[in-house]
Amino acid sequence: MKLLLKKLTLKRFAMLLLAGFVILSAPNLSIANPTFWKFEWSRTDFTKKSVDYSEIMSGGPPKDGIPSIDNPKFTALKNVKGLKDTVPVISLTLNGESKAYPLGILMRHEIVNDRIGGVPVAVTYCPLCNAAIVFDARLDGKILDFGTTGKLRNSDLVMYDRQTESWWQQFLGEGIVGEMTGKVLKVIPSRIEAFGRHKKAHPNGKVLRAAFGNGYGGNPYGGYDSSATPFLYKGPLPNGIPALMRVVAIGDQAWSLALLRQKKRIEFKDTVITWEAGQNSALDTRDISKGKDVGNVVVQRKTPNGLVDAVHDVTFAFTFYAFRPKGKLHHIN
Numbered sequence: 001m002k003l004l005l006k007k008l009t010l011k012r013f014a015m016l017l018l019a020g021f022v023i024l025s026a027p028n029l030s031i032a033n034p035t036f037w038k039f040e041w042s043r044t045d046f047t048k049k050s051v052d053y054s055e056i057m058s059g060g061p062p063k064d065g066i067p068s069i070d071n072p073k074f075t076a077l078k079n080v081k082g083l084k085d086t087v088p089v090i091s092l093t094l095n096g097e098s099k100a101y102p103l104g105i106l107m108r109h110e111i112v113n114d115r116i117g118g119v120p121v122a123v124t125y126c127p128l129c130n131a132a133i134v135f136d137a138r139l140d141g142k143i144l145d146f147g148t149t150g151k152l153r154n155s156d157l158v159m160y161d162r163q164t165e166s167w168w169q170q171f172l173g174e175g176i177v178g179e180m181t182g183k184v185l186k187v188i189p190s191r192i193e194a195f196g197r198h199k200k201a202h203p204n205g206k207v208l209r210a211a212f213g214n215g216y217g218g219n220p221y222g223g224y225d226s227s228a229t230p231f232l233y234k235g236p237l238p239n240g241i242p243a244l245m246r247v248v249a250i251g252d253q254a255w256s257l258a259l260l261r262q263k264k265r266i267e268f269k270d271t272v273i274t275w276e277a278g279q280n281s282a283l284d285t286r287d288i289s290k291g292k293d294v295g296n297v298v299v300q301r302k303t304p305n306g307l308v309d310a311v312h313d314v315t316f317a318f319t320f321y322a323f324r325p326k327g328k329l330h331h332i333n
Contacts, residue, residue, distance in 0.1 A: 032056050043165040048181040050174075056158065059128075059232060061150040063160075067211070068111035068147045074099065074206035077199055083207065083216045084289040085196025086280050090132050092190045094119055098205035100198045101125075103132070103282040104217025105210050110157055112208065113137070113145040121188060122146045124170050126157035127221055128231055129319040130246065130283060131171050136186040154322035155233035171315070171323050189309040193296050194279040218286050225283040230318050238321040241331045247320050248273055248297055249313045254320045256331035261295060270302045271310055 032053035034046040040063050077100070089100040095117025106112070106125035114121050120137040122145070137144045144161040146168070151158040157170040166178030173185035191198075198205070210217060224231070225244050237243045246257040250273075255266055260275040267273075276296050284291035297314050300307040320329060 041165060044160075044167070044178045045164075046177065048179065049177045050181050051153065051169075051176045056151050056153050056177075057232065057234075059150055059152040061148070063150055064147050065150050066108070066110050066148040068113060068145075069105075069109045069208075069211050070113045070145065072112050072114050073209045075209050077203060077205045077207055080207050083195055085199070086194050086278055086293075087216070087288050088192050088279050088282050089195050089198055089207070090123055090125065090134065090190055091193045091198040091202075092116060092121070092123065092134055092188070093202065093205075094121075094188065098198075098202035099208065100195060100202075100205060101208045102195070102216040103192070104215075104219070104288050105208055106132070107217055107220060107282070109211065110148055111146050111159060119188075120145075122159075122185075123190075124157065124159065126170050127224070127283060128152070128155045128233075129157070129171060129315050130225065131156065131313055131315045131319060132190070132192050133170060133173065133313055134188045134190040135173055136188055139180075139183060139185060152232055154235055154319065155230045156319060156323075169323075171313070171319060187311045189311050191296075191298065191309065192279075192314055193298075197278070197296060217288075219282055219284070219288050219291070220286075221283050222286045223284065225281055225316075230316065233318065233322075235318075235322045238317050238329060240333065241317045241329065243316065243318040245317045245331070246294060246314055247317050247329065247331075248299060249315055249320045249324070250299065250310070252324050252327035254317075254324070254327060254329045256317065256329070257294065257297070257314075259330060259332050260297065262332065272300050272302065272307060273312075274298045 088103045092099050097117040101123050107127055112123040120143045122135045122137050125132045144163055146159045149158045149160050159168040159170055164179040166175050166180035169176050175181045175183040247254040265274050279296045280288050280291035281294045282288050299310045299312040301310040
């Protein structure tokens with residue numbers, strides 16, 4: 001099993017290196033070419049788009065080269081072994097059902113097509129943007145399931161739905177190419193939190209198993225969140241804040257984790273954002289359980305019945321700036 005994971009890690013790393021080499025050494029080859037794409041995407045309507053094709057580049061793998069998990073298997077939380085309490089999971093609770101999706105598994109699959117609390121969902125994670133977002137897979141009377149295109153825009157995952165083969169921007173949940181252009185998926189509140197916190201809050205929950213073997217994955221992007229610049233990104237960078245500093249993004253507002261770590265609690269209109277230590281970075285050391293402590297972020301909205309979880313994303317500063325250039329980024333000056 002260890003040998004298999006090692007081979008997969010090396011394969012993924014080699015693909016990323018190759019993609020970077022192609023883009024750096026032969027810029028003309030990285031230019032978007034819908035005419036060429038049609039050989040692989042015969043069902044995609046390239047006459048419909050909301051973005052400039054020059055913004056989309058290859059991430060290295062082909063269509064479905066990063067395989068989504070379409071028939072996820074789970075283990076009862078009480079039976080889970082080998083998953084340390086401080087490693088990050090996407091924590092999702094809906095209609096009384098709770099599940100945890102370890103980021104170590106999402107690293108190699110990026111999308112899990114699942115059903116929770118009777119609702120079809122797409123659980124997504126883009127490692128290059130540290131963007132973990134859960135979408136309601138129902139739209140216009142259809143249930144969509146998603147795969148990876150192998151393409152990136154602003155270093156962010158471009159997904160596709162298998163029903164129309166339209167392309168979707170993961171960070172925005174918005175159709176950008178094809179029949180579904182302009183459509184927007186509903187985001188379901190979720191958290192990236194330490195497994196121990198999830199376990200304490202949801203003792204009867206379930207945990208996603210790896211598509212192969214019994215492990216919960218590692219980090220093939222060693223040291224990525226300490227890099228000065230993002231990978232496969234050609235857009236402008238924000239001023240006064242490291243490009244790969246984590247930020248809590250809520251609509252067109254974002255707060256840096258450095259600021260949140262300092263204040264521990266921030267209130268904005270009806271939203272309460274809190275920070276507490278005890279979660280490993282998924283993008284630091286190869287062994288996620290040894291990663292630096294980036295803490296746990298909880299974002300909730302005030303209601304007459306108390307606080308409820310609110311939609312947000314703990315992503316990188318460059319990602320927020322790329323997709324929300326007119327947004328407000330609060331950070332330590």
